[in-house]
Amino acid sequence: MQLxxxxxxxxxxxxxxxxxxxxxxxxxxxxxxxxxxxxPLLAGLVGGTALAGLVVSSYGSARVRVVNGALxxxxxxxxxxxxxxxxxxxxxxxxxxxxxxADPRAFMLMRSYxxxxxxxxxxxxxxxxxxxxxxxxxxxxxxxxxxAARG
Numbered sequence: 001m002q003l004x005x006x007x008x009x010x011x012x013x014x015x016x017x018x019x020x021x022x023x024x025x026x027x028x029x030x031x032x033x034x035x036x037x038x039x040p041l042l043a044g045l046v047g048g049t050a051l052a053g054l055v056v057s058s059y060g061s062a063r064v065r066v067v068n069g070a071l072x073x074x075x076x077x078x079x080x081x082x083x084x085x086x087x088x089x090x091x092x093x094x095x096x097x098x099x100x101x102a103d104p105r106a107f108m109l110m111r112s113y114x115x116x117x118x119x120x121x122x123x124x125x126x127x128x129x130x131x132x133x134x135x136x137x138x139x140x141x142x143x144x145x146x147x148a149a150r151g
Contacts, residue, residue, distance in 0.1 A: 008066040008145035010138055012111045014056045022052035062109055064134050066145035071120075073109045073134050080149040083132070084121030088139040091115035097133055108133040118142050 026049025033044040065072040070079050089097060094117035098110055107129050110117070114135040122129045136142050 008064070008138075008142050010064045010136060010142070012062040012064065012109075012114055012135060012137075015113050018056045018113075019053065022056050023049055025049070025052040062111065064109065064136055064142065066142065066149050069149050071132070071146065071149075073107075073132065076107055076109070076132070078122070078132065080146055082122060082124040082127065083146065083150075084123045086118050086120045086143045086146050088143055089117040089119055094135070102133075103130050105129055106131050106133055109135060111135040118146075120146070 026045050026047070029048030030041050030045035033040040062074050063072070064074075066080070069081070070077055071083065094115060097117065097119055098108070098112075102108070105128055107122075110133060114137055116137065116139045117133060117135050118139050120132045120134075122131055134142070
C-alpha cells in the first residue's frame with residue numbers, strides 16, 4: 001500500500017476572548033476568598049484561572065488532519081477510501097447542518113466559534129454513519145487534501 005503525500009493539519013483552538021473570560025473567572029473566584037486574606041486570594045486567583053484555562057484549552061484542542069490516506073478528526077480515524085465527495089459549507093449552511101439538518105447518526109466535530117465547515121458522505125456500506133461534519137477554518141485546504149489523498 002502506497003502512503004499518500006496529501007497532508008492537512010489544523011487545530012481548532014478557542015478564540016482569544018475565551019482566555020480573557022478564563023482570567024476573569026479566576027479573578028471572580030479569588031475575590032470570593034478576599035475576606036480570608038491575601039494568601040488565599042492569590043491561591044484562588046492562580047487556581048481559578050488555571051482551572052478555567054484548562055477547560056478552555058481542552059475544549060479548544062481538537063485537531064483535523066489528513067495524513068497517510070486517512071482523515072483524523074478528534075478521536076475518529078477514517079480512511080479516505082470510505083468517504084465520498086467533500087462539500088464546503090459556508091457559515092449559514094454550516095449552521096443549518098449543525099441544527100435542523102443534522103442527522104443524529106452523523107459524526108460531528110463542531111465548534112460553534114468556527115463559522116465554516118466541511119461535510120463528507122460516508123460511503124462504506126458497513127458504517128451506519130451517514131456523513132462526517134467537521135468545523136474548519138480552512139475548508140478549501142481540507143477538501144484539497146482529501147481529494148489528493150483519494151488520488
